[in-house]
Amino acid sequence: xxxxxxxxxxxxxxxxxxxxxxxxxxxxxxxNLSLRAVARDLGMASSAVYRYFASRDxxxxxxxxxxxxxxxxxxxxxxxGRETALEKWLAAGHAAxxxxxxxxxxxxxxxxxxxxxxxxPRDTVDSATRIMxxxxxxxxxxxxxxxxAERAPLTGRFAEELAAVAGAYLPHxxxxxxxxxxxxxxxxxxxxxxxLFGQLNNTVEDDRxxxxxxxxxxxxxxxxxxx
Amino acid sequence: xxxxxxxxxxxxxxxxxxxxxxxxxxxxxxxNLSLRAVARDLGMASSAVYRYFASRDxxxxxxxxxxxxxxxxxxxxxxxGRETALEKWLAAGHAAxxxxxxxxxxxxxxxxxxxxxxxxPRDTVDSATRIMxxxxxxxxxxxxxxxxAERAPLTGRFAEELAAVAGAYLPHxxxxxxxxxxxxxxxxxxxxxxxLFGQLNNTVEDDRxxxxxxxxxxxxxxxxxxx
DNA sequence: CGGCGTGCAAGAGCGGTGCTCTCGTTATGG
DNA sequence: CCATAACGAGAGCACCGCTCTTGCACGCCG
Numbered sequence: 458x459x460x461x462x463x464x465x466x467x468x469x470x471x472x473x474x475x476x477x478x479x480x481x482x483x484x485x486x487x488x489n490l491s492l493r494a495v496a497r498d499l500g501m502a503s504s505a506v507y508r509y510f511a512s513r514d515x516x517x518x519x520x521x522x523x524x525x526x527x528x529x530x531x532x533x534x535x536x537x538g539r540e541t542a543l544e545k546w547l548a549a550g551h552a553a554x555x556x557x558x559x560x561x562x563x564x565x566x567x568x569x570x571x572x573x574x575x576x577x578p579r580d581t582v583d584s585a586t587r588i589m590x591x592x593x594x595x596x597x598x599x600x601x602x603x604x605x606a607e608r609a610p611l612t613g614r615f616a617e618e619l620a621a622v623a624g625a626y627l628p629h630x631x632x633x634x635x636x637x638x639x640x641x642x643x644x645x646x647x648x649x650x651x652x653l654f655g656q657l658n659n660t661v662e663d664d665r666x667x668x669x670x671x672x673x674x675x676x677x678x679x680x681x682x683x684x
Numbered sequence: 685x686x687x688x689x690x691x692x693x694x695x696x697x698x699x700x701x702x703x704x705x706x707x708x709x710x711x712x713x714x715x716n717l718s719l720r721a722v723a724r725d726l727g728m729a730s731s732a733v734y735r736y737f738a739s740r741d742x743x744x745x746x747x748x749x750x751x752x753x754x755x756x757x758x759x760x761x762x763x764x765g766r767e768t769a770l771e772k773w774l775a776a777g778h779a780a781x782x783x784x785x786x787x788x789x790x791x792x793x794x795x796x797x798x799x800x801x802x803x804x805p806r807d808t809v810d811s812a813t814r815i816m817x818x819x820x821x822x823x824x825x826x827x828x829x830x831x832x833a834e835r836a837p838l839t840g841r842f843a844e845e846l847a848a849v850a851g852a853y854l855p856h857x858x859x860x861x862x863x864x865x866x867x868x869x870x871x872x873x874x875x876x877x878x879x880l881f882g883q884l885n886n887t888v889e890d891d892r893x894x895x896x897x898x899x900x901x902x903x904x905x906x907x908x909x910x911x
Numbered sequence: 912c913g914g915c916g917t918g919c920a921a922g923a924g925c926g927g928t929g930c931t932c933t934c935g936t937t938a939t940g941g
Numbered sequence: 942c943c944a945t946a947a948c949g950a951g952a953g954c955a956c957c958g959c960t961c962t963t964g965c966a967c968g969c970c971g
Contacts (some may be wrong), residue, residue, distance in 0.1 A: 462970070488797060493957065497927080502921045510750075510807050513958065516793070554957080570715060572795020585883070615891035615898070623885050636895070639887075640902050644867055651870060654798055656812070662847050666840035668863070675867050675906060676882030691939075691947080720928065731931080740929065873963045 472509050475499065476519055483520065483562045488569075490517065493646055517566070517608040521583050524563040529587030531556045536591060542599035543682055549591060550645055551666075557649045564653060568646055589642060593608045596680050597637050600630060605681040608633050641676035648672040699736050702726065703746055710743040710747065710789045715796075717744065718751060744793070749811045756814030758783040763818060769826035770909055777872055777900040778819060778893075784876045791880060795873055820854045822867050825909050826856060832908040835860050861908055868903035875899040 477500050482656040483490055492513050497504040508517040529657045533554035557564040567585070599605050611619070611633045618633040627635065647668055651657050705725050710717055719740045723730040735745040739839050751889055762779035763772040784791040796814070838846070838860045846859040854862065879886050888895045 465862070468918090487956095491957065492959090503934060503958085504921045504922075507959075512702060516689075537849055565797035570792035582886075611898070613891060613894040613898070615888050615895035618888050618890060619895075626781040636898055637902065640871055640899050643878060643899065645871030645907075646878075647874035648867070651873075661842050661845050663845060667840040668842035668846075670871065671838070671840070672867050675864065677870075679906065695947090716928095718928070719930090730929085731951075735948060750956050809934075 468509070468617075472519075475506060475509055475516070476523065477490075478537045479516055480523075480563070481564070484560065486560060488565060490520075492516065493615055518581065520536060520563070521566055522581055523579065524560070524676070525584035525587065527560070527563070528556045528567070529584065529591070531570060532588055532591055536595065542602070542604055543677060545581055545595045545598075546592070546669050546677045546680075546682060547670065547673055549595065550587075551670070553588065553645065554649050554652075554666075554669055556638070557653055560578050561653050568650055569654075589639075590626065592680070593630065593635070593638055596634060597683070598625055599682060600634065604683055605634060608681070608684055611636060618674045641680040644676045644679065690717050695736070699746075701829070702733060702736055702743070703750065706743060706747060707750075707790070711753070711787070713734065715789060715792060717747075719743065733783075734833050744810065747790070748793055749808055751787070751794045752808065754787070754792070755780055755783045755788070756811065757817070760820055763822065768820050769831055770904060772822045772825075773904045773909060774897065774900055776815075776822070778897070780815065780855055780872070781876050781893075781896055783880075784880055788880050791876070794875070795877055796881075800803035813892070816866075817853065819869055819907070821855065823861060823909070824854055826909060827861065831910055832861060833910055834866075835898070837906070838863060865907045868907040871903045871906065874899060875903075 475495060476578055478495050479490060482498070486494075490513065493503040495516075496506045499506075506516075511521065525546055531552040532549040535548040539545045539548050548561055596605065610616075610631060616632045616636070619635045623630050623635045630638075652665055652669065657665070702722060705722050706717060708723055709725070713721075717740065719733055720730040722743075723733045726733075727847040733743075737746065744847045756778040762775040766775050823827070823832065837843075837858060843863075846862045850857050850859055850862045856868040857865075879892055879896065
């Protein structure tokens, strides 16, 4: 048993090592990750890497899951230490932005354009929805405390679809609040991506953190957070 | 003289033909555009393409500019036929989304992660800012008509930077309105990108247009549009 | 404890890529 | 009319993802 475990442990360690080197390459060289270069850095033949990842896409998928989890972790930990819903909201948003600035290529991997023939496997969705659920939970908590502004209910077919999602993941939240929270999430991701991908150049150069916080507060108001 | 013009015209035609084939490849095969494949489709040697584009990145840059112009054109034309600011806002937003759905890979090229590392030359910014300026113009027009909600002025260093931008491109608009219009733009782009890149799957499946219009109206309210 | 079987790494190789260089050809402008 | 510049083709370099085969070393079980 310990032998089998040893085998498995070595394999797991090697897998992690490949991922670590791949992340380093991602951070320096950009999005076109070269499996051969990773193998060279590890001092092994490129064909050996295929013992651990069936293809370059599979390695990328592993990195994508890690990235989703990392940004989700950062946001969750940042929000955990705060009292009010607004404080949690701001902390989570800043944590996501800080992580994105520290790991721009990984952010691009998950929130940029999907790589060519890449179809996100089911494995990724759990990790991907963590931030969405965190934001939803913050709003839901504020809602229970009566801190969410009253609004007219939604109309339209999409409202029914959203109500179904709400019932499954965030009961007690109305479709309207869900829709507005999604809108807020879009805005936050947009703010981070545009800043990261340089589309903000020549507009706001110095006080980008302040600008982001303003956007973050606007997003919070959009989601119903008062204050 | 006509001879020189003929040369230049042939060169321009060849350049356009290469771009057309490249766009076709982009639409079918995805983002990893192969210069050799384009050359094959044109029945010419790959090296001949380099007479027209110094590198693959330069070809991509040309496609990026075309894409920015195309989506800007679509939005401008859609907005031109409308009366009120809100109608123009909605028309421009839907036009951008329709164009993105019709040309998903080109949308990914301009609003996804930057492909070749950091190649965003000056040539692109003029085309890139067209939609931003269109949205700003709609808000400015509504502002002149007294249809923009009054708000407290911005504070913070980024407000000064924004005021400088406002003075250069959109005089008479306050930094606050500029900031909120940018926030609205982030939200609109986020809504389109998330829908396009499949992150909306299993949430809103049927009435995506209705969902987008809701987001669009929320973005308009964010920018100050009343109604 | 020893031979078996398996997981592993290496190497060669295939077809593809971006890009460069050289070499004829052809059309242009002085 | 001819020097020159633009052009297309081809070979070639270094790299890529991926596959196949071949030794080899080590865990596993009798």
